[in-house]
Amino acid sequence: MRDHIVFPILATLTLILFMASLLIGPASIGILDSITALFSDEETPLALVMQEIRLPRALLAVMVGVSLGLSGAALQGYLRNPLAEPGLIGISSSAALGAVIALQTGFAAQFALGLPLSALLGACLAVVLILALAGPRGGALTLILAGIAISALAAALTSLVLNLSPNPFAVSEIVFWMMGSLSDRSMTHVSLALPFMIAGWVILLTLGRSLDALTLGEDAAASMGVKLNRLRFLLIVGVASCVGAATAIAGAIGFVGLVVPHILRPFVGAHPSRLLWASALGGAAMVLAADIAVRLILPDRDLKLGVLMAIVGAPLFLHLIYNTRRDQL
Amino acid sequence: MILLSLQNLTVMRGECPVVDHVNLTVDAGAFVGLIGPNGAGKTTLMRGALGLVPTQGDSSLQQMDPAHRARHVGWLPQSREIAWPVDVRTLVSLGRIPHSGRPKATDTAVDQALARMHLTDFADRIATKLSGGEQARVLIARALAQETPLLLADEAIAGLDPANQIMVMQLFSQLATEGRGIIASIHDLGLAARHCSRLLLMHMGRVVADGPPDQVLTPDHMRDVFGISGYYADTDHGPIFQPLEVLT
Numbered sequence: 001m002r003d004h005i006v007f008p009i010l011a012t013l014t015l016i017l018f019m020a021s022l023l024i025g026p027a028s029i030g031i032l033d034s035i036t037a038l039f040s041d042e043e044t045p046l047a048l049v050m051q052e053i054r055l056p057r058a059l060l061a062v063m064v065g066v067s068l069g070l071s072g073a074a075l076q077g078y079l080r081n082p083l084a085e086p087g088l089i090g091i092s093s094s095a096a097l098g099a100v101i102a103l104q105t106g107f108a109a110q111f112a113l114g115l116p117l118s119a120l121l122g123a124c125l126a127v128v129l130i131l132a133l134a135g136p137r138g139g140a141l142t143l144i145l146a147g148i149a150i151s152a153l154a155a156a157l158t159s160l161v162l163n164l165s166p167n168p169f170a171v172s173e174i175v176f177w178m179m180g181s182l183s184d185r186s187m188t189h190v191s192l193a194l195p196f197m198i199a200g201w202v203i204l205l206t207l208g209r210s211l212d213a214l215t216l217g218e219d220a221a222a223s224m225g226v227k228l229n230r231l232r233f234l235l236i237v238g239v240a241s242c243v244g245a246a247t248a249i250a251g252a253i254g255f256v257g258l259v260v261p262h263i264l265r266p267f268v269g270a271h272p273s274r275l276l277w278a279s280a281l282g283g284a285a286m287v288l289a290a291d292i293a294v295r296l297i298l299p300d301r302d303l304k305l306g307v308l309m310a311i312v313g314a315p316l317f318l319h320l321i322y323n324t325r326r327d328q329l
Numbered sequence: 330m331i332l333l334s335l336q337n338l339t340v341m342r343g344e345c346p347v348v349d350h351v352n353l354t355v356d357a358g359a360f361v362g363l364i365g366p367n368g369a370g371k372t373t374l375m376r377g378a379l380g381l382v383p384t385q386g387d388s389s390l391q392q393m394d395p396a397h398r399a400r401h402v403g404w405l406p407q408s409r410e411i412a413w414p415v416d417v418r419t420l421v422s423l424g425r426i427p428h429s430g431r432p433k434a435t436d437t438a439v440d441q442a443l444a445r446m447h448l449t450d451f452a453d454r455i456a457t458k459l460s461g462g463e464q465a466r467v468l469i470a471r472a473l474a475q476e477t478p479l480l481l482a483d484e485a486i487a488g489l490d491p492a493n494q495i496m497v498m499q500l501f502s503q504l505a506t507e508g509r510g511i512i513a514s515i516h517d518l519g520l521a522a523r524h525c526s527r528l529l530l531m532h533m534g535r536v537v538a539d540g541p542p543d544q545v546l547t548p549d550h551m552r553d554v555f556g557i558s559g560y561y562a563d564t565d566h567g568p569i570f571q572p573l574e575v576l577t
Binding site: 217222227 | 376379381395396398399402403404405406408410411412413414415416419420423424426427468471475
């Protein structure tokens with residue numbers, strides 16, 4: 001019965017953090033003024049801050065969090081492994097490679113969406129590659145191996161781009177981008193990412209029953225009417241839409257897709273379909289909280305979201321592993 | 330009513346046939362024990378019939394669309410996989426996935442399956458924290474909750490204690506009496522002789538004997554297929570078979 005209260009709690013938490021994200025920033029603005037400015041038609045500086053800076057940032061935090069949490073839960077359900085995470089199938093590293101090439105070649109500087117579009121192209125190429133490598137009848141193991149191969153290739157090519165970079169400024173720009181951030185994003189970024197993410201969310205949320213059936217293994221699931229090839233195809237496309245768009249907009253943000261499903265699994269009775277919804281909301285709450293934290297901890301130093309997620313996420317994950325090991329004794 | 334029909338079903342592994350031109354018909358009301366030594370092709374025959382491995386020849390199950398097939402045949406694999414720490418009731422209710430909606434029908438089917446496997450008191454326990462034998466019973470209950478006319482069970486009683494082995498075999502026999510068809514691969518020839526209405530003896534991918542237990546568990550078959558001698562008797566307590574010794 002516990003899972004019936006999990007969803008309202010997570011939804012309320014996400015809503016509170018979303019409001020907090022709108023209200024917290026370097027410019028001290030009163031709550032009432034902030035909300036009024038958010039819906040104002042006038043082009044005042046206050047309205048500009050709320051509508052063009054804080055709103056897209058809060059929206060992107062929700063979108064990225066939902067995408068990463070949902071992708072992590074779906075991948076863990078498909079691979080039947082709590083250590084699976086969205087980066088496993090090579091989409092995020094390929095999207096990062098696309099972005100790095102855009103930064104290196106100057107394409108990113110030519111127009112505002114040059115970088116995210118290049119990252120999306122990288123993600124799309126990774127999908128084609130992974131579908132070709134995993135093959136029409138490949139199982140979960142083939143998918144993991146294909147993902148590892150693509151990740152390794154993308155990482156090697158990213159290193160090559162950095163290695164051949166003609167000046168240190170380009171290298172530092174690339175490195176900072178790869179740390180992941182939601183600052184200086186606009187509604188244009190929201191408009192670019194949203195269609196891909198919504199497509200990914202819809203696809204992944206329809207896989208719940210198939211993922212539930214996979215609790216019993218691939219053979220039993222197939223005997224219960226699950227079309228495994230179709231499931232794998234939809235999973236790859238759904239995760240790629242979510243993670244490709246998230247990486248294109250925010251850079252590499254790790255641990256959300258790994259830790260959030262892991263934390264929430266006991267609260268939904270380990271039911272893979274219920275974990276999809278819970279992880280989507282939990283991911284949104286976690287990214288919102290982290291993005292608020294980077295603004296509060298070091299407001300003058302542009303602490304990167306991906307760095308904070310890793311610093312908080314790694315010890316948290318170690319703690320979860322310790323608890324899991326203790327439970328197994 | 331015919332629940333399963335195989336015609337020249339063949340499964341190849343490379344150049345080698347692991348199931349070799351098997352013809353088989355199973356009617357409603359039959360409890361078929363699939364027996365044979367390790368590697369005889371019992372599991373592959375059932376997986377081939379279900380279309381889980383590429384096959385040649387015809388299987389009536391493969392001609393159904395997957396959703397219809399899932400409501401016609403339940404499959405209890407040998408690998409007892411439970412990926413997540415779900416409670417027993419949730420796990421058993423996974424058997425209702427092929428059936429659409431109707432929560433009341435689901436609750437009734439799950440309750441009946443739990444009761445039949447004497448698991449009602451285990452309903453709220455975490456399945457992965459149960460013993461191996463208890464997990465095996467939970468997975469059988471999951472297959473029962475699917476409420477299919479035909480059930481294929483691969484070594485369903487392996488790892489169970491004697492009382493639960495007999496309980497499961499009596500349950501399968503009861504299901505057959507109720508008009509369902511059961512095909513179960515079994516290594517315990519004594520239990521197979523006692524409970525199955527028909528035995529199918531496989532050797533090197535082929536069906537070498539098919540009939541009632543007394544016609545399949547003959548000294549010749551035991552010698553040629555298993556390399557053992559055995560004792561078969563019809564008693565007041567029903568048929569008894571006891572493997573005796575390995576023949577050199």
